[in-house]
Amino acid sequence: MQIDETLNPFFQPSGVAVIGASNDPSKLGYGLARNLTQSGYQGVVHFVNLKGGFLLGRPMYTSIREVPDPVDLAVLLIPAKFVPETLLACAERGIRAAIIASGGFREIGLEGEALEQTCLTIARHHQMRLLGPNCIGLLDTHLPLDTTFLPPPGPPPGDVAFISHSGAICAAVIDWARGQGFGLSRLVSLGNQADITETDVLAPVASDRHTRVLTLYLEGVSDGRKFVDAARQVTLQKPIIALKVGRFASGQRAVASHTGALAGSESAYNAAFRRAGVIRANTNEEMFDWARALAWCPPSRGRRVAVLTNAGGPGVTASDALEAGGMQLAQLAEPTILELSNHLPPAAALSNPVDMLAGASPEQYANCLRLLLEDPGVDSVMVILPPPPMHTAGAVAKALIPVIHHADKPVVIALMGERLIQEAVEHFRAARVPEYRFPERAASALATLAEHSEKQANIKEETYHLSGYDRKRVGDLLKQDQTRGWLGAEITAAITAAYKIPLPGGRLVNSSEEAVNAAQSVGFPVAMKIAAENLTHKSDIGGVILNLNTPQDVEQGYAELQKSAALLPGVKFQGAYIQQMAPPGQEVIVGAIQDAQFGALVMFGSGGVEVEGLRDVEFALAPLTPCDAQSLLENTWAGRKLNGYRSLPPADRQAALDVIYRVGQLAADFPELAEIEINPLRVLSVGQGALALDIRIRRVEE
């Protein structure tokens, strides 16, 4: 991980000055001074307040200029309008890092935006880095350091870092974490991100040795590809879980292709998170449920789970939840079952879930767990502990913990209830064993552990090295022909040829006679397709005619195409393509778009006119990694059925992959190609290749 050294003063300051410290306990400036002082911070703390005086046993300087060494971090909590001049004074004092906690900037409108811009200009000019404005600062429970103004207590020390675009969520998470029994390592509230962004802080936060998992509350990312690169560096070492909000907020863009219509920013985020190895959570609770498991459990080796319970019902619930999460109930080995039977009453269920019955003692829990962990067919274990009728849950917890600590496989606890399990809750939390109130949440945590392990190989993968395409040729073509919007038939064919995207043999014709000649030369039956500028969906307007058997058919077809085009305003008829009818095969869609945030994205799935209805499509960042390309096929029905399905013979999967790589490369090489869409790509029999029966390319307008 590359760490930007200019950020060091934020995370390891030798002296911190609070500008706007106040001795009025109702002011945030008091809270900040109090938190910093009480946090146990080992560096030097300075207070600055125009009025001077004393606060918490320290003098208040009337200006940052008077503050003695050492001081390398300033925290500003003063009215917005005074921030620029104060920043300047900090710069002149030699401070190169400032947290602007004050609000009143971009979030309040144009005036605030100008003020924020001024701050940024000052900072850039003086090589000063800014966190905020409009943020609650940052917090390190181990250093320790607390530059927030939140009411105490702060979070307990722990191993989960939290980076957030929302200050209110920070406040809630700090308070909530305490109730949920997990601590935080570092917390960064990013505010308006005038300078430092979520991407900038990933590596510095991840480099903290106390941090085992990073959790992100994202409202977006500042630079898509930079984020992917930075996150990927981190996930090679530590898991990142992201809650990306604002899913439905993005307005609908005006798009003309199926690919464009289906690509929302959510598809782009999913593709980006997959590439970066970031785990995406759907809710705040899920994010922290998973974070505890990732922070506290050994790595998962697979999806085979054993369930240990003292009652049937919760075992069924657990099985359901595990299978719904893509996990499997482990098949226990015969010796394991035999050994279990030595510890359990005859009526106990020895297959998985192992139901020890209601009387299960702490010793039985511990012995059975040990046996399950020793079974080579078991990758992880869920222990279910409802309030046991005969023993206390606390005693069971005490017996289980040494077994869990000794294991090199993940164990999670479904601890069901509230009051009767409180002692057990406390034991498990202190021992850093993840416990959840119901089996469903425990199952979801185990699935995430497995997912994270599976992702490790993929994160390391580089993009596929494609060869045999002529990038220069396409560059030249686009220089020669400056047409914007949907490209004409000839240049489209030339670009396609340069990237070796296979097209059926055929000819562009400009008259009925030429059409008949062409048909006779490629051989009947033929297909005829309209060639026209500014035409989006050929088949919607009857622009594709198949199975023409005779010269008369061809003549008549040509006339029809001409007539259809004449009816459409703005569409310029350019003739028709005469193509040999392609051999049979499976039809799919392959498309690409340029996402505003993440750049080139490739789409693959079920094509035809119903593509938006079926939504059987998946996206990946372009250029693709082999793993991304495989996932396009594996996560769509269109891709899975290329392997053959019932009477449908297998199709040339490799050829489909090759086209996907080529389309991705083309889109990545030429961001001005706003949309590329092959619909359909006909994937022929194995070994026979694939043919782009129709391809359209749109160039950005502007």
Add this chain to the structure above:
Amino acid sequence: MQIDETLNPFFQPSGVAVIGASNDPSKLGYGLARNLTQSGYQGVVHFVNLKGGFLLGRPMYTSIREVPDPVDLAVLLIPAKFVPETLLACAERGIRAAIIASGGFREIGLEGEALEQTCLTIARHHQMRLLGPNCIGLLDTHLPLDTTFLPPPGPPPGDVAFISHSGAICAAVIDWARGQGFGLSRLVSLGNQADITETDVLAPVASDRHTRVLTLYLEGVSDGRKFVDAARQVTLQKPIIALKVGRFASGQRAVASHTGALAGSESAYNAAFRRAGVIRANTNEEMFDWARALAWCPPSRGRRVAVLTNAGGPGVTASDALEAGGMQLAQLAEPTILELSNHLPPAAALSNPVDMLAGASPEQYANCLRLLLEDPGVDSVMVILPPPPMHTAGAVAKALIPVIHHADKPVVIALMGERLIQEAVEHFRAARVPEYRFPERAASALATLAEHSEKQANIKEETYHLSGYDRKRVGDLLKQDQTRGWLGAEITAAITAAYKIPLPGGRLVNSSEEAVNAAQSVGFPVAMKIAAENLTHKSDIGGVILNLNTPQDVEQGYAELQKSAALLPGVKFQGAYIQQMAPPGQEVIVGAIQDAQFGALVMFGSGGVEVEGLRDVEFALAPLTPCDAQSLLENTWAGRKLNGYRSLPPADRQAALDVIYRVGQLAADFPELAEIEINPLRVLSVGQGALALDIRIRRVEE
């Protein structure tokens, strides 16, 4: 609701005898005696123990025979082997209701099963009703009555009833409810259900005036249609939420049709719950999150939600979660926005979500909530309350509660945090205002309120009255021809005709010559389909040939069909159908199966060979209600696109519905028809009807 009077002693006993009461505090028999005594039960409590003696100030009788009046409910907690004779003694004592809390019955194997059967025989013979065995009994917090042996305290009194197939889940829920701040009204642990089932107790539990919502933990239902009828009677008055577990447990049946392959017991449960108006939860937490909202909020009138927050981040999270749950952000009326602006600082966001900014006071919260509730475009409100930096969450809660109590629209609270919001949590719980830790769960509760209101109209609906079909004729046909398995071509056609399921005109032919004659008489081009017994998927084996244009084509095709059939073991070639090529249209699948639990089910969706791959299908109980039939169309892409989609013209939706009703009626009328499948049904242009291009019917083999 029809209440079975024989169950009254369970819910309103005048005297309860605990058989197996114990004065050893480590025994469950002590716990049971203690709970019953301490529950505040107003009737008479009797203890029975072979050894006699005294317990909790009461005598222990050595036999139920000695117990004086009144006693109409016995609770047995004695070793299983003594249960039958004790039941007999109870019966002779005139007791007609017994709870068998003891384990050691069906759940331990064959021996226990025999014992359980003996108990049932005794009970039936003496008109005695049994709850259990292997259960933890029942509990009514208002009567009050507690016949469980669980460690105290029991649940606080409340308005949510819980009926469970798992005793361990009961114990966990009781303990957990206290921590979550909601009470229970009645709780019934059903155990092995030797006699009384989940269906039996629905009406008695729902008739309790303190119960506002019923929650069910189901491992299955005893009799599918009876459950649907009983649940439907309840949901007309009170909501039922069910957590159905064992989703993946059901083994795969051997099935031959697409419909059979796609119909799992889960499809049947979904169809049954829809008909019965039962809301299906996916997790325990979800069930009780929803139950609190349904118990405490006024009915929802729609899906337009206003969000009131003091911070942007949680507002975005809320918007996401609401839209993901099918809710809409309400468009606030101009006067509402104007009024809000009078109460809020200029930088506040007045569109929905309304962000009052971090300084929002209790009065601002209350005033803005009142304004939002008064807006006619708002159906419900989510109030977001992170720990407010300037005020206490408790003060905000106190200000909000009167406004919420005064409103006739649902209000839920996303109360974010833990320690800093504790006072607010307590205020809201005491005031019966549903609060959740994060906006996601609050959004899910609002969506459930809307769903429940929307379902009310549907629950009242009766099944569609279909006319113009000849049930007697099919009965006769099935009497005459006793063939089992896939029915032959002729009888299939006759059954189809009797139920007026439209087929394309055509003829069955038995020779190549007949085929040519038939083709000439229906007119070229024709389609030819194999007619054969024991053949499942015609098109998989090349059994369908389309677009035959000449007599030569027909001859050749007939020979091919004959050849294909000869290659298939067990398939008996019966000739071919010659049909006119059907007019163009949209193709769908309509099928029916007999579910072991719920009887006839109809399936509708995207057909063709890929039906199992796309899984674009939906199921409903047959015969159908109009609402069920509509939902088949609305919940599938195949159904939605019948309205037309891009270049795809609208199709005859009414004709498709008519076929759905007819297939459902046929399956419901003749349970021996194990599978019926029309694949494809071609739905023609509007007004032109639909044609079953292929129909297959399988009769149960037995």
